[in-house]
Every structure is written in C-alpha cells, then in structure tokens.
Amino acid sequence: MNQTPILQADGLVRSYTLNRGVFSKGQTVNAVNGVSLTLNRGETLGLVGESGCGKSTTGRLLLGLEPLDRGSVRFASELMPDIKDPKWKTLRTRMQMVFQDPLSALDRRWPIGAQIGEPLDIHRIGTKAERLERVQALLADVGLRPDQANCHPHELSGGQRQRAVLARALASDPELLVCDEPVSALDVSIQAQVVNLFAELQQKRQLAMVFISHDLRVVRRISHRIAVMYLGEIVEEGLPDEVLHSPLHPYTQALVSAVPHTGRKQKRVVLQGDPPNPASRPSGCTFHPRCPVARPMCAEIVPALRAASASRKVSCHLIDAPEQKEVA
Amino acid sequence: MTDIPAMPSTMPGARKETRRSPAVPLSIKLAFGWLVLMLLIGVFASYLSIYDFKALDLKARLVPPLGFGGDTRHLLGTDELGRDVLARLLFSIQMSLLIAFGATVIGAVLGTTLGFLSAHYRGWVEQIVLACVDFQASMPFLILALAVLAFFGNSLPLFVALLGLHGWERYARITRALTLSANSQGYIAAVRQLGANPWRIYFRHVLPNIASTLIVTMTIAFPEVILLESGLSFLGLGVQPPLTSLGNMVGYGRDYLTRAPWILVAPAVVISISTLSISLIGDWFRDRLDRTP
Amino acid sequence: MMVRFVSIRMARGIVTLLLMVTFAFVVLRVSGDPVRSMLSPETPAEAIAAFRKSWGLDQPIWIQYIRYLQAILHGDLGQSVRDGRAAVVVVAERIPVTLQLTVPALMLNIAIGIPAGLMAALRKNSLTDRILMTSAIAGFTIPPFVLGLVLVLLFSVELSWLPSGGSGTVAQMILPVITLGIGGAAVLARFTRNAMLGVLGEAYVRTGSAKGVPWRRVVINHAFPNAAIPILTIIGFMIGNLIAGTVLVESVFSWPGLGSLLVASVLSRDLAVVQCILLFVAGAMVLSNVLVDLLYGLLDPRLRSGADK
Numbered sequence: 019m020n021q022t023p024i025l026q027a028d029g030l031v032r033s034y035t036l037n038r039g040v041f042s043k044g045q046t047v048n049a050v051n052g053v054s055l056t057l058n059r060g061e062t063l064g065l066v067g068e069s070g071c072g073k074s075t076t077g078r079l080l081l082g083l084e085p086l087d088r089g090s091v092r093f094a095s096e097l098m099p100d101i102k103d104p105k106w107k108t109l110r111t112r113m114q115m116v117f118q119d120p121l122s123a124l125d126r127r128w129p130i131g132a133q134i135g136e137p138l139d140i141h142r143i144g145t146k147a148e149r150l151e152r153v154q155a156l157l158a159d160v161g162l163r164p165d166q167a168n169c170h171p172h173e174l175s176g177g178q179r180q181r182a183v184l185a186r187a188l189a190s191d192p193e194l195l196v197c198d199e200p201v202s203a204l205d206v207s208i209q210a211q212v213v214n215l216f217a218e219l220q221q222k223r224q225l226a227m228v229f230i231s232h233d234l235r236v237v238r239r240i241s242h243r244i245a246v247m248y249l250g251e252i253v254e255e256g257l258p259d260e261v262l263h264s265p266l267h268p269y270t271q272a273l274v275s276a277v278p279h280t281g282r283k284q285k286r287v288v289l290q291g292d293p294p295n296p297a298s299r300p301s302g303c304t305f306h307p308r309c310p311v312a313r314p315m316c317a318e319i320v321p322a323l324r325a326a327s328a329s330r331k332v333s334c335h336l337i338d339a340p341e342q343k344e345v346a
Numbered sequence: 347m348t349d350i351p352a353m354p355s356t357m358p359g360a361r362k363e364t365r366r367s368p369a370v371p372l373s374i375k376l377a378f379g380w381l382v383l384m385l386l387i388g389v390f391a392s393y394l395s396i397y398d399f400k401a402l403d404l405k406a407r408l409v410p411p412l413g414f415g416g417d418t419r420h421l422l423g424t425d426e427l428g429r430d431v432l433a434r435l436l437f438s439i440q441m442s443l444l445i446a447f448g449a450t451v452i453g454a455v456l457g458t459t460l461g462f463l464s465a466h467y468r469g470w471v472e473q474i475v476l477a478c479v480d481f482q483a484s485m486p487f488l489i490l491a492l493a494v495l496a497f498f499g500n501s502l503p504l505f506v507a508l509l510g511l512h513g514w515e516r517y518a519r520i521t522r523a524l525t526l527s528a529n530s531q532g533y534i535a536a537v538r539q540l541g542a543n544p545w546r547i548y549f550r551h552v553l554p555n556i557a558s559t560l561i562v563t564m565t566i567a568f569p570e571v572i573l574l575e576s577g578l579s580f581l582g583l584g585v586q587p588p589l590t591s592l593g594n595m596v597g598y599g600r601d602y603l604t605r606a607p608w609i610l611v612a613p614a615v616v617i618s619i620s621t622l623s624i625s626l627i628g629d630w631f632r633d634r635l636d637r638t639p
Numbered sequence: 640m641m642v643r644f645v646s647i648r649m650a651r652g653i654v655t656l657l658l659m660v661t662f663a664f665v666v667l668r669v670s671g672d673p674v675r676s677m678l679s680p681e682t683p684a685e686a687i688a689a690f691r692k693s694w695g696l697d698q699p700i701w702i703q704y705i706r707y708l709q710a711i712l713h714g715d716l717g718q719s720v721r722d723g724r725a726a727v728v729v730v731a732e733r734i735p736v737t738l739q740l741t742v743p744a745l746m747l748n749i750a751i752g753i754p755a756g757l758m759a760a761l762r763k764n765s766l767t768d769r770i771l772m773t774s775a776i777a778g779f780t781i782p783p784f785v786l787g788l789v790l791v792l793l794f795s796v797e798l799s800w801l802p803s804g805g806s807g808t809v810a811q812m813i814l815p816v817i818t819l820g821i822g823g824a825a826v827l828a829r830f831t832r833n834a835m836l837g838v839l840g841e842a843y844v845r846t847g848s849a850k851g852v853p854w855r856r857v858v859i860n861h862a863f864p865n866a867a868i869p870i871l872t873i874i875g876f877m878i879g880n881l882i883a884g885t886v887l888v889e890s891v892f893s894w895p896g897l898g899s900l901l902v903a904s905v906l907s908r909d910l911a912v913v914q915c916i917l918l919f920v921a922g923a924m925v926l927s928n929v930l931v932d933l934l935y936g937l938l939d940p941r942l943r944s945g946a947d948k
C-alpha cells in the first residue's frame with residue numbers, strides 16, 4: 019500500500035464550551051485533543067475507547083461536519099473545505115456517516131426507499147428511473163427485500179433499519195465511511211450479521227472505513243488497524259492482533275482485560291480512580307491518575323505517540339522500561 | 347423557554363388504537379354537525395339568502411323574527427335599516443370564518459418560519475425571536491391590537507394581518523423546540539451530512555414531522571381568533587360597515603337591545619355555539635390523544 | 640438561588656418593558672409622520688419646524704429613540720389630544736375605576752374557580768363533575784361581551800333588578816364584575832381539576848392514602864399544596880385575559896375605566912394616551928408576573944430550600 023492515503027488527520031483539536039446560564043462563563047471541554055491518524059484506501063480503522071473519550075467527535079471532525087479548533091484533515095490529499103463552501107457539499111458524495119441509532123437516523127415519515135435514494139436526489143445523480151434502479155440494487159446489496167422500499171422505518175426491525183441506513187450511506191458510492199457504533203444499538207443476536215455485512219461491503223467496494231465501537235470483539239472482527247482513544251487522544255495504535263493480544267499501553271491493557279474470554283488467561287486490570295472528566299484534564303499523561311504503574315514523571319511530562327515497532331504506536335513513558343514488559 | 351409542548355402521538359400504531367376507542371358522544375356529534383353547517387354556510391352564503399345583506403328596506407324596519415310577531419318574509423327579522431337579519435347573519439358567518447382562516451394561516455406561517463429561523467441560526471437571531479415571544483406571550487393581545495389599530499387606522503387587509511399576529515409566538519415556540527429536538531435526535535444531522543440544504547431539511551423533513559402538532563395548535567388558535575375578531579368588531583374597531591361580521595352585528599345590535607334584541611341574539615348565539623363546539627371537539631380530541639400510548 | 644431566580648425574572652420584566660416601549664416607538668414612527676398625527680393640518684410651517692426641533696424630530700432616528708426613552712423615564716408621555724392634559728394624568732385617574740372591576744372579578748375567579756375545580760376533582764367522573772366541567776367550557780367559550788349583553792337583557796331589561804350601566808354604586812358593579820369573573824372562574828375550575836387529578840395520580844399521594852390517612856386529608860394536605868404551583872401560574876396568565884376582558888366589559892356597561900378610555904382614544908387616535916395605557920398594561924403584566932414568581936418561589940420547596948442554603 020504505497021498509494022497516498024485517502025484520509026490524513028493531523029493534530030485535530032476540538033473543544034466545546036458548556037454554557038451555564040447567561041452570567042457564568044461556562045466550562046471548556048476538550049473533546050478531542052490532538053488526534054492524528056492516517057487511513058488508506060480500502061482500509062478499516064477501528065476506533066475504541068470508553069464513553070465520552072471523543073470517538074464520535076473525532077468521527078465528525080474527520081468528515082468535516084464540525085469546525086476544527088486546530089489541526090487539519092486532508093481527504094484525497096485535499097484540505098477539507100469549510101462547511102459553507104460548495105465543495106463541502108459535493109464532497110458528501112464521497113464520504114458518508116453511519117449512525118449509532120438507525121431509528122433516529124431515519125425520518126420516520128419517509129418510506130425507506132425514498133430515504134435511500136435521497137443522496138441521489140440531493141446531488142442530482144442520474145435520472146429518476148436510474149435512481150429507482152439504484153435504490154433497488156442498494157436494497158439487494160444490504161440484504162433487504164425490494165418491497166421493503168415502501169416500508170416506513172418503524173415497520174422494519176432494528177437490524178433492517180441499520181441496513182437501510184447503510185444503503186443510504188452507500189447510495190452515492192462513497193470512498194470513505196465513518197461508522198459511529200453502528201451495531202451497539204442492535205440486539206446482540208443480530209450484531210454479528212450486521213458486522214459481517216459491513217465487512218463484506220467494505221471488501222467488495224474497497225471502502226476506507228473508520229469503525230467506532232467500544233466492543234473490542236466487534237472491532238477486531240472488522241478492522242485492519244486499531245486505534246485506542248483515551249480522553250481525546252490516541253494512546254495506542256497497531257494491528258488488531260498485536261493490540262488486543264499484547265497491549266502495550268496500561269489503558270489498553272485494562273480495556274482488554276475487561277473483556278471476558280479474549281482467549282488468553284490474564285489477570286484482570288482494574289482501573290482505579292474516577293472515570294475521566296474531559297472538563298478537567300490531568301497534567302502530564304492524562305491517564306496517570308488511574309494508571310496502575312504510574313511514575314512521578316507521568317504527572318508532569320506529556321508522553322508523545324511514538325512508534326514502538328514498524329506497525330505500532332504507543333504513548334507511554336514506560337514502554338521502553340523492562341519492568342513494563344513484565345506487566346504486559 | 348425550554349418547554350417542549352406535549353406532542354400528540356403520531357405513530358401509526360397509535361392511529362390503530364384510536365380507531366377502537368369508544369363511540370363518539372352525542373355532544374361531539376352535534377358540535378361536528380354545527381361546524382360542518384357553519385363551513386357550508388361560509389362557502390355558500392351568497393346562494394342561501396334571497397336578500398342582499400346590504401339591501402335597505404326602510405318600510406320594514408325592526409321587524410321581529412318569525413314566531414315573535416314577524417312573518418316568513420324575514421325569518422330572523424330585520425334591523426334598524428330594514429336589512430334582513432338572516433342575510434346579514436349568513437354573510438357575517440362567511441366574513442368571520444374567512445378572517446379567522448386567513449389570520450390563523452398567517453400566524454402559523456409566520457410563527458413556524460420564525461421558529462425555524464431561530465433553531466437554524468441560534469445565537470442572536472434566536473435571542474431576538476425568544477424575546478419577542480416572551481413579550482407577545484406576556485401582553486394581552488387585544489391591547490396590542492387596539493394600539494396598532496389606533497396608530498395605523500383600519501382596513502380589512504391590515505385587520506386580517508393584525509389578527510394573524512395573534513398566536514404566532516406559540517407556533518414559533520413549538521417549532522423551535524421541536525426542531526431543536528429533531529436536530530439532536532439525529533435524522534436532521536443525518537440528512538444534513540448527506541449534503542441537504544436548509545430548505546430541504548426544514549420543509550421536507552422537519553415540517554412533516556411536526557405538522558400534526560402545528561395543526562392541533564391551529565385548532566386551538568382558530569376559536570381565539572374568532573373571539574378576537576368579534577371582540578374588536580364589537581368595539582367598532584374591526585370590520586367596518588358596509589361589510590359586517592358576527593362581532594360587528596352584536597356591536598351595532600346593542601343599541602337596539604331593548605327594542606329589537608333579535609338583531610343581536612342571532613349572531614351572539616352563532617359565536618357562542620361555534621366556539622363552544624370547537625372547544626368541545628378540541629377537548630375530546632386531546633383526551634383521545636392522551637389516552638393513546 | 641432565590642436571589643438569582645428573582646433577579647433573572649426582574650431582568651426579563653425589564654426587557655419586556657423595554658420591548659413595549661420600543662414597540663410603541665416603532666409603531667409610532669412607522670405609522671406616519673408624528674408631526675402630522677400630533678398637530679392639526681392647519682398648523683403653519685414655522686410652527687411645524689419648531690415642533691420638530693423641540694421634539695428632536697430633526698435628529699437621526701436612534702437619537703430620537705434615546706430621547707424618547709429619556710422622556711419616558713422622566714414620566715413624560717406627551718399630552719392627550721382630546722382634553723389637553725398630560726396623558727399620564729388622564730390615564731392615572733382611570734386606574735382606580737378599573738381596579739374597582741378587576742380586583743373583585745379576580746377574587747370572584749378564585750372564589751368560584753378553585754372550589755369548583757376541587758369539587759370536580761374529588762368526584763371525578765360523577766354527575767357533579769360533568770355538570771361543573773360542561774358549564775366551565777360554556778363559561779369560557781362565551782365571549783364576555785355576549786355574556787354581558789345577555790345579563791343586561793335578563794337582569795336589567797326583563798327583570799329590571801339591576802342597572803345596565805354606569806358606575807358609582809355597588810348595584811352598578813354587580814353585572815360587570817360577574818361578566819368579567821365568570822370566564823376566568825371557568826378557566827380556573829378546569830385547570831384546578833386537571834392539576835389536582837395530575838397530582839392525585841402521583842405516587843406520594845398514593846402512599847399517603849395507603850397509610851390509612853383519610854381521603855379528604857390526603858387531598859387537602861398533600862395534593863392541594865402540590866397543585867397550587869401550576870394553579871398559581873395559570874392565575875398569572877389569567878391576569879392578561881382579565882385586562883383584555885375589561886376593555887370589552889367596560890364598553891358593554893359604559894364603565895368609565897381604562898378600557899373605555901382605551902377604546903375612545905383609539906377611535907379618536909389619541910396616540911399619547913394609547914401609548915401610556917400600553918405602558919401601564921405592560922407594567923401591570925410585568926408586576927403581576929414578578930409577584931406570581933415570588934409566590935411561586937415561596938411555594939416551591941425546591942426553590943425555598945435553595946434559598947436557605
């Protein structure tokens with residue numbers, strides 16, 4: 019893969035101000051704090067991390083759905099245009115998002131078929147007949163019956179709705195798909211089917227995909243590479259087997275050990291301290307207050323995301339220290 | 347301003363539920379019948395009367411209605427200028443309905459648009475709209491309307507436009523709240539990231555989703571507009587002669603309260619029964635919506 | 640907490656007043672040249688120029704606006720065209736006359752509305768309930784001017800028990816007060832019933848009755864205080880209706896209060912007086928809203944405990 023990457027994000031920063039009334043100044047929440055990542059054509063990157071660590075925000079930033087505070091996103095080597103730029107609108111045909119809750123992502127007053135064809139209407143792709151034909155093809159691709167085009171969202175099951183959302187995302191034949199926890203709202207019994215569908219379509223269409231999830235098994239099933247996020251930063255990145263079988267970062271270790279039956283017998287690493295609050299970020303390594311192996315330096319020096327091997331990156335001061343390897 | 351009005355259930359599942367609910371009470375049937383009658387009169391008023399509502403007949407002034415000393419020539423009697431009360435009543439119904447329809451639609455369109463604008467732009471646009479909403483909601487509209495009439499004088503288009511300002515704040519408030527919740531719900535975000543322009547988002551997606559709530563609001567506003575119109579016309583500040591409306595008839599009839607109460611009784615009864623019918627139906631409707639899960 | 644709550648409400652009230660003033664200013668300027676609406680058409684040109692200068696009408700519009708605000712802050716609201724006195728004085732002398740109607744009417748609202756609503760709630764779905772609620776619907780859908788005329792027709796024309804208009808005696812007050820009071824009482828009765836039923840359905844009242852406390856006690860000690868907050872809010876809203884109703888009722892009964900003054904001033908386009916009444920009504924609304932908020936704060940235990948902290 020020595021082509022240019024389809025997506026290149028550099029030092030993304032996004033903070034929100036939570037307004038507390040007219041008179042108080044409000045708090046700043048750094049939802050995403052310096053995320054850099056690269057995605058090649060036809061590659062799936064799994065993005066994991068606990069709730070509130072900024073995965074969804076990262077996903078929206080990658081698609082240019084929200085303004086950046088700092089950093090840059092390049093899509094096919096071109097800088098992401100501003101949301102008011104007409105170029106932004108045309109780019110929508112090339113990148114799409116799949117949402118967590120398919121019922122709320124669909125307009126419940128529109129039939130499914132019309133919603134799947136809506137990107138074609140918006141971007142005036144094809145004639146009316148061609149659009150209808152394309153909708154039928156998309157329905158077949160995602161495993162829905164042709165007659166379900168006339169159903170309204172509430173007449174479908176959760177899995178079928180997510181299939182419809184996927185079909186809509188694929189309508190304009192995009193090159194990049196950002197999937198924000200696309201199966202976590204679904205019943206466990208059908209999650210596997212839907213994940214398989216995503217994997218299959220990704221393969222068939224050579225999509226570049228960012229797959230956000232907090233379920234490590236799902237991510238492992240579908241990703242070519244995994245990035246672990248903590249408090250708005252990527253703390254570890256690498257191939258799925260590497261990251262999940264021999265996690266380097268203490269936070270990844272805790273995440274992995276929290277999943278039952280990951281194959282290896284392993285002592286469960288229980289995180290101490292409170293869950294992170296993005297409004298008050300700890301100094302130094304943001305993970306140090308909860309880290310079981312933290313050193314004094316961790317509270318002061320911010321670790322950089324460095325290459326640990328050819329395919330692997332990690333941001334931890336202790337990674338080269340020998341005792342760290344024992345812990346792992 | 348964070349109150350989100352109770353949204354009637356719009357799920358088709360709920361629709362099935364209402365179909366099975368108990369029989370329609372007699373009072374509701376009567377109310378419906380009355381309103382249908384009024385609508386028919388509103389549409390066909392000019393064909394229903396043998397007299398022109400403006401035609402004077404000075405020889406037949408203040409003729410009482412049939413059964414009170416009058417005869418079949420003037421079923422509801424005549425007024426101080428010998429004009430047929432029935433003809434005037436029919437025309438008044440038409441006029442009052444037209445004004446109320448026009449004003450309700452103006453209010454709904456204006457309020458919904460402002461609601462969309464405030465939810466779309468947020469920031470100072472929203473603050474200004476909200477301040478106006480607060481202002482409008484805290485002032486009795488009749489007083490504001492009187493003031494505008496004092497400043498601008500009176501003409502029928504102005505009068506309708508003025509009544510259209512009544513109740514806009516409710517549509518604005520509801521539209522804004524529902525649009526914001528739709529925004530956070532996801533289907534709006536989803537459509538927006540497809541590249542849809544605001545027009546498509548608000549008119550093809552949000553509007554159909556909130557239409558049922560807006561229509562319920564319109565049915566609440568409609569009788570209020572009728573009352574407002576009749577009140578202002580009663581004061582002599584609404585519909586001006588030679589045109590006439592229900593409130594107008596009551597207002598002029600009051601000078602003959604002792605000598606010819608029929609001039610005033612007929613329109614007063616029509617106003618009261620109409621607003622009563624709409625309220626009964628509105629109540630019944632809301633009850634049914636509440637009952638459905 | 641309480642201080643913050645009240646100060647926010649006060650700020651809102653001031654914004655409403657400012658908007659009212661701005662509304663009057665804008666409407667006044669949009670509706671035509673103020674000179675022409677204030678002076679007679681025969682006024683000589685020099686006089687008009689002098690008038691413009693003295694009123695600052697030759698200045699840019701925003702300076703006019705600021706001057707206008709200053710004038711209002713000084714209580715200078717112009718002169719009545721009809722009787723040449725200061726508009727404030729003309730309006731002020733009508734205020735007590737109108738209060739003679741509105742205060743008893745509000746008391747009538749409460750005295751009829753709340754007990755009727757409570758009774759209907761206690762005997763939900765009984766015949767009493769249905770009779771009360773049907774008459775309530777009838778009560779607030781009949782426009783006040785129709786009701787007033789019906790009462791006149793009955794008690795003045797047919798029975799000759801009570802005078803049909805004028806002011807000064809108690810007998811003359813009875814019909815207008817009843818006319819004005821019934822609509823509000825009907826609204827309040829319906830609202831009280833619904834608020835009570837809402838509260839009665841809630842869990843803590845049920846636990847109260849499970850402990851064997853008599854039903855009446857549950858209603859009076861638990862349910863009513865909880866329903867009082869929404870009822871208070873609706874009374875705040877009703878004051879607006881009361882003011883609007885006053886205009887119509889005063890007209891029906893030729894009661895020489897603010898409402899009659901407003902109608903007469905609108906008909907004769909006495910703009911200074913109209914504007915003064917507008918400001919007075921806005922002030923009254925803001926004041927009653929602040930009062931309702933304060934009472935609300937006293938009744939709502941959450942706000943009260945917030946104030947203690």
Ligand SMILES: Nc1ncnc2c1ncn2[C@@H]1O[C@H](COP(=O)(O)OP(=O)(O)OP(=O)(O)O)[C@@H](O)[C@H]1O
Nearest residue numbers: 034035047049068069070071072073074075076296
């Ligand atoms: N629009 C917003 N306004 C204010 N704060 C926001 C907004 N969006 C996200 N945040 C905050 O930013 C942080 C990261 O949010 P984000 O939704 O990206 O997390 P996440 O990793 O996707 O979490 P989850 O797994 O729960 O979806 C959170 O603390 C959240 O409260």
Ligand SMILES: [Mg+2]
Nearest residue numbers: 073074075198
């Ligand atoms: Mg998320």
